[in-house]
Amino acid sequence: MTDDGNRMIDEGAPIAPGEASGEGPGGILEPYEVFRQEKDGDPMRHGGNVLAPDLELALHYAREMYSRRGESVRLWVVRRADIGVLDDLDLLQPPLDRSFKKPGGYVMRDKLAAARDRAGTTKPGARAASHDTTGRRGEGDR
Amino acid sequence: MTPTSVMSGLDTPTRSALAGLLLAMADDDFVIGFSDSEWTGIAPILEEDVAMSSIAQDELGHAKVLYELLAGLLDDGRDADALAYDREPEAYRHARLLDHGRGDWATTIARRFLYDTADAARLASIGDGWPPLAELVAKIRREERYHVMHALAWVDRLARAGGEARTRFAAALEALAPDAPTVLAAPEGEAALLEAGILARPMSAAFRGWRTEVFGILGPLGITLALEAATDATRHRATPSDDFRWLWGEFTSVRRSDPGASW
Numbered sequence: 001m002t003d004d005g006n007r008m009i010d011e012g013a014p015i016a017p018g019e020a021s022g023e024g025p026g027g028i029l030e031p032y033e034v035f036r037q038e039k040d041g042d043p044m045r046h047g048g049n050v051l052a053p054d055l056e057l058a059l060h061y062a063r064e065m066y067s068r069r070g071e072s073v074r075l076w077v078v079r080r081a082d083i084g085v086l087d088d089l090d091l092l093q094p095p096l097d098r099s100f101k102k103p104g105g106y107v108m109r110d111k112l113a114a115a116r117d118r119a120g121t122t123k124p125g126a127r128a129a130s131h132d133t134t135g136r137r138g139e140g141d142r
Numbered sequence: 143m144t145p146t147s148v149m150s151g152l153d154t155p156t157r158s159a160l161a162g163l164l165l166a167m168a169d170d171d172f173v174i175g176f177s178d179s180e181w182t183g184i185a186p187i188l189e190e191d192v193a194m195s196s197i198a199q200d201e202l203g204h205a206k207v208l209y210e211l212l213a214g215l216l217d218d219g220r221d222a223d224a225l226a227y228d229r230e231p232e233a234y235r236h237a238r239l240l241d242h243g244r245g246d247w248a249t250t251i252a253r254r255f256l257y258d259t260a261d262a263a264r265l266a267s268i269g270d271g272w273p274p275l276a277e278l279v280a281k282i283r284r285e286e287r288y289h290v291m292h293a294l295a296w297v298d299r300l301a302r303a304g305g306e307a308r309t310r311f312a313a314a315l316e317a318l319a320p321d322a323p324t325v326l327a328a329p330e331g332e333a334a335l336l337e338a339g340i341l342a343r344p345m346s347a348a349f350r351g352w353r354t355e356v357f358g359i360l361g362p363l364g365i366t367l368a369l370e371a372a373t374d375a376t377r378h379r380a381t382p383s384d385d386f387r388w389l390w391g392e393f394t395s396v397r398r399s400d401p402g403a404s405w
Contacts, residue, residue, distance in 0.1 A: 061189035
């Protein structure tokens, strides 16, 4: 985990007994992230987290926090320290245009409009509706 | 479920013995549920606070359905609430184990451990002779499994922690041991219950199984306990403890503030 890798979660590093949550039952209380599945076949979604001294009690607490009213059919509980975090925006949100990596390919709208201008033609009206600004492939773009 | 349907097929001595069994089971769950709910807001950590409160609620839920079953059986005009709240302290039939207050955390865990394992042995002794109870017990056992898991997780940690935690826990177990077997005292009319298949085995067998289990858990932790079988006469105190009288005052206070009100 990186030093500031807490975007998904709202608590920091392991918490020592006596700090924040008071005396633990033994050892150091650590955050565990809880993922829950509402019904069979659904994706596992992040539910929240619990503080516990070990995985066994973390599972007990996750059960009480995230399914005591019967709202889950499966829970995944993982020590936060065991989660690999990547949140470097240079890697995740590159500053240059990466639209060519999208399923729709290059955004051709502007080039196409310029070509039409040069040729003195207009955009076929029937296809206007397929144009959008999301980079999604539309027939008129190619 | 109508009273007639739940009573069908039972002769008077069996019905009377069954009523006694249901009352003991319901009172046990009711008392430990209320007692453990006192941890709400003050348990060692927030997560444990939620866990203990939720377990206490489960016990009250089990008491509720058992009182409802009993109300149908007795058919004397009292509903589950009346059975739960409208008795004097002397009329409760909870086991002596539950006549102790919740004490410190070590006492609460020791009591939960002894009760949950004994209760599991009792639930496992219910036969299919009276379907309404058999069906209910099947559901209750699914929830109680978690209670035992939770108690064992704490037993292990307190016993292995050493220091004050272990000292307090061992002392609590020792203080409760003389009263723990009362949960599994043979109910009055046990022979009739066995005959009707409402009990699948005598409580003496449940007690022996429970004792073996408890020894098997505590032995590896270096803790030895003296557990002697209890008789029906020793199940509950004729004169409840001051701890229970105080608890009774708490759990009946709202009901007594306006008798007969609809909530």
